[in-house]
Amino acid sequence: xxxxxxxxxxxxxxxxxxxxxxxxxxxxxxxxxxxxxxxxxxxxxxxxxxxxxxxxxxxxxxxxxxxxxxxxxxxxxxxxxxxxxxxxxxxxxxxxxxxxxxxxxxxxxxxxxxxxxxxxxxxxxxxxxxxxxxxxxxxxxxxxxxxxxxxxxxxxxxxxxxxxxxxxxxxxxxxxxxxxxxxxxxxxxxxxxxxxxxxxxxxxxxxxxxxxxxxxxxxxxxxxxxxxxxxxxxxxxxxxxxxxxxxxxxxxxxxxxxxxxxxxxxxxxxxxxxxxxxxxxxxxxxxxxxxxxxxxxxxxxxxxxxxxxxxxxxxxxxxxxxxxxxxxxxxxxxxxxxxxxxxxxxxxxxxxxxxxxxxxxxxxxxxxxxxxxxxxxxxxxxxxxxxxxxxxxxxxxxxxxxxxxxxxxxxxxxxxxxxxxxxxxxxxxxxxxxxxxxxxxxxxxxxxxxxxxxxxxxxxxxxxxxxxxxxxxxxxxxxxxxxxxxxxxxxxxxxxxxxxxxxxxxxxxxxxxxxxxxxxxxxxxxxxxxxx
RNA sequence: GGCCCCAUGGUCUAGCGGUCAGGACGUCGGCCUCUCACGCCGAAAGCUCGGGUUCAAUUCCCGGUGGGGUCACCA
Numbered sequence: 001x002x003x004x005x006x007x008x009x010x011x012x013x014x015x016x017x018x019x020x021x022x023x024x025x026x027x028x029x030x031x032x033x034x035x036x037x038x039x040x041x042x043x044x045x046x047x048x049x050x051x052x053x054x055x056x057x058x059x060x061x062x063x064x065x066x067x068x069x070x071x072x073x074x075x076x077x078x079x080x081x082x083x084x085x086x087x088x089x090x091x092x093x094x095x096x097x098x099x100x101x102x103x104x105x106x107x108x109x110x111x112x113x114x115x116x117x118x119x120x121x122x123x124x125x126x127x128x129x130x131x132x133x134x135x136x137x138x139x140x141x142x143x144x145x146x147x148x149x150x151x152x153x154x155x156x157x158x159x160x161x162x163x164x165x166x167x168x169x170x171x172x173x174x175x176x177x178x179x180x181x182x183x184x185x186x187x188x189x190x191x192x193x194x195x196x197x198x199x200x201x202x203x204x205x206x207x208x209x210x211x212x213x214x215x216x217x218x219x220x221x222x223x224x225x226x227x228x229x230x231x232x233x234x235x236x237x238x239x240x241x242x243x244x245x246x247x248x249x250x251x252x253x254x255x256x257x258x259x260x261x262x263x264x265x266x267x268x269x270x271x272x273x274x275x276x277x278x279x280x281x282x283x284x285x286x287x288x289x290x291x292x293x294x295x296x297x298x299x300x301x302x303x304x305x306x307x308x309x310x311x312x313x314x315x316x317x318x319x320x321x322x323x324x325x326x327x328x329x330x331x332x333x334x335x336x337x338x339x340x341x342x343x344x345x346x347x348x349x350x351x352x353x354x355x356x357x358x359x360x361x362x363x364x365x366x367x368x369x370x371x372x373x374x375x376x377x378x379x380x381x382x383x384x385x386x387x388x389x390x391x392x393x394x395x396x397x398x399x400x401x402x403x404x405x406x407x408x409x410x411x412x413x414x415x416x417x418x419x420x421x422x423x424x425x426x427x428x429x430x431x432x433x434x435x436x437x438x439x440x441x442x443x444x445x446x447x448x449x450x451x452x453x454x455x456x457x458x459x460x461x462x463x464x465x466x467x468x469x470x471x472x473x474x475x476x477x478x479x480x481x482x483x484x485x486x487x488x489x490x491x492x493x494x495x496x497x498x499x500x501x502x503x504x505x506x507x508x509x510x511x512x513x514x515x516x517x518x519x520x521x522x523x524x525x526x527x528x529x530x531x532x
Numbered sequence: 533g534g535c536c537c538c539a540u541g542g543u544c545u546a547g548c549g550g551u552c553a554g555g556a557c558g559u560c561g562g563c564c565u566c567u568c569a570c571g572c573c574g575a576a577a578g579c580u581c582g583g584g585u586u587c588a589a590u591u592c593c594c595g596g597u598g599g600g601g602u603c604a605c606c607a
Contacts, residue, residue: 011607046606111605118604127534128603153605171537180535180603188605195607219536219602242538242600249599280544280556287546288555307545310600314543317557327570 004036004209011043012054015260016061022278027212028067033301040072042083045192061261065271079206084198091193103230106142107134108152129182154187164222169239176222184223200227212239242310263466273325277318281311354454376474377449404472416465418457446475
């Protein structure tokens with residue numbers, strides 16, 4: 001086999017996603033196995049959703065895992081630039097090419113117009129698809145309107161009949177009827193290419209030989225094949241891996257699970273352990289062994305050892321692996337890990353600043369700062385002395401859920417700095433009509449498990465976004481399971497969980513932080529993910 | 533709903549026509565032990581269903597069912 005060239009193409013729209021690591025791992029291993037190149041390309045053609053800092057965070061996460069790339073935006077390479085926002089002229093050239101050969105056409109339909117079209121189609125129980133209203137529009141007229149600066153998109157002219165077939169390296173032949181594929185937008189009205197176009201053009205120009213990506217892309221693959229055809233190019237080989245799932249088998253989403261690589265890093269998962277665990281979610285090295293190193297995986301890698309059903313991401317197993325590996329460390333190594341990861345000087349200083357004026361003896365630092373560490377908290381003690389009056393349980397659940405969504409979406413909150421969080425939180429109060437003292441108190445309890453703690457926003461920032469999210473999710477579960485008669489978050493007449501026998505305790509202590517919460521979940525809102 | 537993908541214990545998987553269906557996590561029981569943890573031993577728990585093909589199907593084919601993905605000027 002001549003050296004393959006593979007890539008991951010993350011979109012810088014949020015925290016580094018475990019899916020990116022999963023797909024990245026398989027790409028990386030395949031490249032290394034065959035002495036090929038592993039490339040990182042940033043797909044940032046969506047100007048609205050790309051966020052500052054996300055790109056760096058993705059690089060840092062991949063490097064932490066040890067998935068080093070051979071070409072990428074930060075290290076360059078012979079086929080750059082590797083950031084799609086810097087490749088504008090290349091895309092326009094290629095669009096012009098398709099326009100000139102009649103493989104694509106300009107479409108002047110407005111978003112509203114298309115929305116109305118879809119509504120009608122839905123109402124009539126027909127599949128929603130672009131109806132081709134500008135497909136045969138007069139070329140000269142279209143060019144004139146375009147020259148006049150009228151906003152429009154460019155669409156691929158998909159053949160009306162026949163079918164598009166491709167070989168999936170993991171699934172065999174996959175066929176789609178062309179009449180069911182609508183004319184995909186390839187250039188948006190802002191002049192940026194869509195994913196489909198940029199992806200195909202870049203993969204071709206960068207010499208990508210194997211496209212290894214998530215199953216969610218299968219249905220857009222025929223569009224890509226058609227694009228390769230339109231350009232007269234030979235498509236690469238495709239391998240669609242199964243999607244990582246939540247415990248309920250839906251596509252892994254942060255609504256139900258911690259999905260940030262940073263979260264696992266912060267909780268003290270060892271990078272090689274994390275890779276090993278991800279690898280087992282689809283790859284098997286042998287009949288009766290599931291612990292192996294990255295090098296062993298590379299050595300033994302073969303597509304016939306890759307399974308394709310979407311695996312549930314089971315944090316308990318990850319932790320079991322991690323525990324094993326921690327025990328495998330020498331005492332010196334263990335201490336080194338603690339010093340570099342849990343109590344690194346900068347981290348210690350950050351926490352010390354918050355604890356400084358609140359303790360009387362130095363060694364109170366450790367118990368005082370306990371909530372800065374670990375995953376879920378035990379809310380039993382604090383439940384005995386905390387309540388919100390005049391608010392129903394449903395209101396509490398709602399407001400926490402909204403808050404959790406807010407820290408994801410809000411530009412102020414997303415960076416998770418004390419200032420940003422405070423700005424966001426105060427606005428949030430105004431919008432929800434909650435008194436600051438009520439909601440800040442509630443958040444304090446949720447985030448720290450205590451009614452007294454350092455300043456809420458400094459504390460939240462130091463606790464970290466992923467832990468905060470995890471605790472809110474866990475709190476939602478706990479609150480929803482409180483006895484019915486409890487007003488909101490309140491001290492029930494008797495303790496909520498009056499007696500815990502040995503077994504219960506054991507169970508609780510062992511429950512991993514990642515355990516997905518149940519009973520307090522919101523309607524699914526799928527995470528958007530990049531091609532990784 | 534249309535289209536597409538998938539299907540071995542609760543979860544991740546091995547299996548590639550004939551196996552007591554193997555391993556791992558989790559669960560349960562026991563041993564070790566001042567406690568816990570680790571470690572060790574053991575147990576319960578699985579081939580989605582129905583048709584074919586075959587001397588023989590978990591394994592091959594078809595269909596049902598179930599799950600998932602996708603139907604944007606997001607990737």
